[in-house]
Amino acid sequence: MKAAVVTSFDHPPRYSDIADPVPDGPDEILVDVLAAGLHHVTRGRASGAHYSSGTALPLIPGIDGVGRGPDGTLRYFVQGPGMAGSMAQKTVIDRARSIALPGDCDPVALAAAMNPGMAAWLALRCRVPFQAGQKVLILGATGSSGSMAVQIARHLGAAQVIAAGRDEHKLAALPALGATDTVPLGDPRLGTLARDVDVVLDFVWGDVAMRCMEAVLKQRTDRGLPLAWIHVGSMAGETAALPGMFLRAANVQIVGSGLGSVSDRAILAELPALALEIARGTFQLDVQAVPLAEVEKAWSDPARGGGRIVFTP
Incomplete structure (x- = not known):
């Protein structure tokens, strides 16, 4: 499959081929990624500068996204420690760290606004x-x-x-x-x-x-x-x-307030209410959808067009 791949903390990710991820255990599912937001924490982790950054390379960036599971359900998901990122055509998610979304919601809007x-x-x-x-x-x-x-x-x-x-x-x-x-x-x-x-x-x-x-x-x-x-x-x-x-x-x-000061359980408990309001159009946010194939260019020139960048595999 294709994915954004970080091979050096000093360079932006490149659109590259990488092996398809494989679920490990009954709680994990493979999803087709529809949208993944480029957030400040995502940039920080990909540069090794964020407090939650790991050290292992190569890595696929992206902490969350919207994907479609094998049963057709649209899901917003947050990737846990050690899991592959969301900026790929497919990724493996933990079902418990995801929520089902209305089938008619806009994946790009959800991926942009949730984080x-x-x-x-x-x-x-x-x-x-x-x-x-x-x-x-x-x-x-x-x-x-x-x-x-x-x-x-x-x-x-x-x-x-x-x-x-x-x-x-x-x-x-x-x-x-x-x-x-x-x-x-x-x-x-x-x-x-x-x-x-x-x-x-x-x-x-x-x-x-x-x-x-x-x-x-x-x-x-x-x-x-x-x-x-x-x-x-x-x-x-x-x-x-x-x-x-x-x-x-x-x-x-x-x-x-952030990862660690708010527990995973508390975050997951709050996601459905926030997602529902975003899906309803309660909040406004400028969004710029960009094909994942252009990840390197968009990463280096984030200001073009304005708005929160969302990659669409």
């Missing part, structure tokens, strides 16, 4: 006791995960969603997706706008996030009011110099 959607969905559903009516600040709201976070926060009942990001053109489009306020990262208005938020979904981290935290805490009306700061992504850097006084001077709790 970026899970970032905010899991953070708000699994990492903090989020309640309808609370106020949310989203740092890095102009990326795919950030724009999905705006929509998910509103869908789950947030009374206020403040979207902060660098791309002012994209920021201008976020009120139509549910943002009640928008502000560029680094704008001095951020602290005032977000001073009474209950939850921060932080996709940036690094020094940028620390400056935002300082701005919010300095303006906070009541520093005893609980503030859940959820680290979801590291677009501005993996390391953040967190002053101890931030933790002493306000009732702020910093937690992470």
Whole structure:
């Protein structure tokens, strides 16, 4: 079969021939892959830079996808540790790590939106006791995960969603997706706008996030009011110099959300509800479908056409 194959962490995957995978045990099934998204974590793993990266090469990248099983059922699946990736004509999946999808759903839309959607969905559903009516600040709201976070926060009942990001053109489009306020990262208005938020979904981290935290805490009306700061992504850097006084001077709790901090069982329990909303068209996401044969070019030039890239074998 054909697949995207990584033979070096220093080079993008190449469209190559590779042996067909074979199920190992009754819980595994072979699926025809219909769509596989190119996510940030997928890039990180393929470059050896992500915390969950392995060391064995060659490898097929892709952490999730939509495929059709031998019984004709359409499934969204997430690949477990040690399993072949989804960027191939076929792959073996663990039935327990997959969910059945409506037969009339769009595989490309599901493959594009599930991973970026899970970032905010899991953070708000699994990492903090989020309640309808609370106020949310989203740092890095102009990326795919950030724009999905705006929509998910509103869908789950947030009374206020403040979207902060660098791309002012994209920021201008976020009120139509549910943002009640928008502000560029680094704008001095951020602290005032977000001073009474209950939850921060932080996709940036690094020094940028620390400056935002300082701005919010300095303006906070009541520093005893609980503030859940959820680290979801590291677009501005993996390391953040967190002053101890931030933790002493306000009732702020910093937690992470991702593979490991949310259990496999919890992730799998949340997938059906999120998939249903995506299949219904509840959330919007720019998507660019690309033939898998063009994987090397698309990997090296991800900005062409815009939108989340989804490979279609």
